[in-house]
Amino acid sequence: MTAPAPGAAGGQPTTGHDMEATLTEFIEQQFHDQGDDVALEPDDDLVLLGFDSIAYVRLVAFIKEQFGIRVPDSEVTVEQFGTVRAMVGYLEQRLAGEETG
Amino acid sequence: METPRFAGFASIPAAVAAAAVATPDHPALSMLGAELSYAELERRANAVANVLRSHGVQRGDRIGLFAHKSIELLVAMHGVMRAGAAYVPINPDAPPAYVRHIVEDCEIRHLVSGRSKRNVVAELAAAVGLELCLGLDAGEVPATTCVGWDEVWAAPASHPEIDVTGDDLAYVIFTSGSTGRPKGIMHTHRSALAYAEVAAATFGFEAGDRITNHAPLNFDLSTLELFGGVVAGATVVIVPEGHARLPASYARLLEDEGVTVVNAVPFALVELLHRGALDDRNLEAVRWVLFGGEVYPTKDLRALMRRLPQARFGNVYGPAEVNGCTYLIVPEPPEGSNEPISIGGLYAGMEAMVIDDADRPVAPGEIGELLICSDAHMLGYWRQPELTERARLRRPRPDGGDAIFYRTGDLVMENGDGTFRFIGRKDRQIKTRGHRVELDEIETALIAHDDVEQAVVFAVPDGDGSQQIEAVVTLLASAAGDGVDGAVLRRFAASRLPKYAVPREVRVVESVPRTTTGKADRVALAAQAMRSRT
Numbered sequence: 001m002t003a004p005a006p007g008a009a010g011g012q013p014t015t016g017h018d019m020e021a022t023l024t025e026f027i028e029q030q031f032h033d034q035g036d037d038v039a040l041e042p043d044d045d046l047v048l049l050g051f052d053s054i055a056y057v058r059l060v061a062f063i064k065e066q067f068g069i070r071v072p073d074s075e076v077t078v079e080q081f082g083t084v085r086a087m088v089g090y091l092e093q094r095l096a097g098e099e100t101g
Numbered sequence: 102m103e104t105p106r107f108a109g110f111a112s113i114p115a116a117v118a119a120a121a122v123a124t125p126d127h128p129a130l131s132m133l134g135a136e137l138s139y140a141e142l143e144r145r146a147n148a149v150a151n152v153l154r155s156h157g158v159q160r161g162d163r164i165g166l167f168a169h170k171s172i173e174l175l176v177a178m179h180g181v182m183r184a185g186a187a188y189v190p191i192n193p194d195a196p197p198a199y200v201r202h203i204v205e206d207c208e209i210r211h212l213v214s215g216r217s218k219r220n221v222v223a224e225l226a227a228a229v230g231l232e233l234c235l236g237l238d239a240g241e242v243p244a245t246t247c248v249g250w251d252e253v254w255a256a257p258a259s260h261p262e263i264d265v266t267g268d269d270l271a272y273v274i275f276t277s278g279s280t281g282r283p284k285g286i287m288h289t290h291r292s293a294l295a296y297a298e299v300a301a302a303t304f305g306f307e308a309g310d311r312i313t314n315h316a317p318l319n320f321d322l323s324t325l326e327l328f329g330g331v332v333a334g335a336t337v338v339i340v341p342e343g344h345a346r347l348p349a350s351y352a353r354l355l356e357d358e359g360v361t362v363v364n365a366v367p368f369a370l371v372e373l374l375h376r377g378a379l380d381d382r383n384l385e386a387v388r389w390v391l392f393g394g395e396v397y398p399t400k401d402l403r404a405l406m407r408r409l410p411q412a413r414f415g416n417v418y419g420p421a422e423v424n425g426c427t428y429l430i431v432p433e434p435p436e437g438s439n440e441p442i443s444i445g446g447l448y449a450g451m452e453a454m455v456i457d458d459a460d461r462p463v464a465p466g467e468i469g470e471l472l473i474c475s476d477a478h479m480l481g482y483w484r485q486p487e488l489t490e491r492a493r494l495r496r497p498r499p500d501g502g503d504a505i506f507y508r509t510g511d512l513v514m515e516n517g518d519g520t521f522r523f524i525g526r527k528d529r530q531i532k533t534r535g536h537r538v539e540l541d542e543i544e545t546a547l548i549a550h551d552d553v554e555q556a557v558v559f560a561v562p563d564g565d566g567s568q569q570i571e572a573v574v575t576l577l578a579s580a581a582g583d584g585v586d587g588a589v590l591r592r593f594a595a596s597r598l599p600k601y602a603v604p605r606e607v608r609v610v611e612s613v614p615r616t617t618t619g620k621a622d623r624v625a626l627a628a629q630a631m632r633s634r635t
Binding site for chain 2: 035045046047048049050051052053054056057058061072073074075076077078079081082
């Protein structure tokens, strides 16, 4: 189901700020679909807000579609995906690594 | 049949106190590297109890536990019981209206919560009034007295002047309930310990064990490790919600914490297997993998058994009404077989009956409802005496007196050797075109397909009094390119089921909605299907 997508094929040039806004909007929409309206801050703990494992599966699919970054299961950890800020940090590193590598 | 090795504690606080004397420095609780010894648990539970009692808490009062997992939350749970009160776990992610329903139904005046729930607590305090909230700092919710943890730990740690007995209420757990209002299931210290002690003996829990608490406290599966761990003087390893939701973090926690006993719903273990990146982990310390709460797809179970060859696997079964009642130490399922594993046989000292709709016993090999007679049965449903009475069936003993059996609401088949096969929930048995259909059996048929990860089958009222069977499935990542779709799976089901039991539609989806306890949310799926039809 998840074909490897090395490089940023299908992705768009992205700054950290765009990325943060895009992710925040997507995550807020996920909460909204659950009947829960939150104004998400970059350092908010998503788990404490009730972001569940299914929402994470959707988020990983969204990241692949939006930024062309395939996140392996082993990388979806509390440290790297617990907050929007952590995610942006991780994804920027991935993009930088793919450009230089 | 073994005899429980841990029998004899009068109450859960007595079990904690005994461990605090025997092994004061041994860790009772651990979370992400932070540990709390039994001596410190004893001290802090006393402090919680003294604070509660100084705010008017009396024997039998219900105290809400409404917070995400933490060492403080579990200390508070013990403190509530130490005060002679009962804890009522409320899922921190539950919608505010549901939280309010439980608070009102149980007349909860005292709450344990945390900063992330401050807004909900403030709403509750304004709407129904709360006398005390532990875990929020003074002034955080103006309408109620807040006492932060630092202040609690500074309270007197002397043993409160109350003797908790086996008859005292220990906890009330609310089941989500497929229909109607949620039911509160009451357990006493006696019934909680009856199960904890027999389970700890059966699986040989030892002080050196590190046992995970993965399930939320509002899911009765958690009592196995919370109380089974205490009676063995073992260490309970708390799995915070984030680690429970992200399989790679869960796998890392199991390694980092040196977990020896895993206990979780099958769904979490399936995710651990497929998404936990287990190749990178060393889980050699694991000696038991216990699971319960739903059926474990046999092919996934076999795959995890291969990954953890040193571990033994145990299926623990029992609806909250009777606590645990049967268990199976899983033999390696035969290669290629997707037959569901059994729920095993009774724990030592328990009795079972399988009956038909007219309460008559059925023969081995026939399907009927399972009833259990044991010391681990519930006290009853909270404030629903009639419902409680309906859950009981009295049978005269040959030597006089009555044995009281409790209905489990589950359909089983006795295999003829004292073990049982789980067929499905009684309320998941539907009639369609005049036939009785077990929805859980249809799920089993779909999961037997090699490409299927999860299958959830549900009934949708079709408007003219009958019901349509529908299914959603998720596929394994390895299924990519196999060309499997809903039509293929429907044909597969048709080759294994009677015609009337074949789902009208099988939909392949990315993910299945889950209830707060991690079980597939069939009510939401049926509601979705009805909405899409109008």
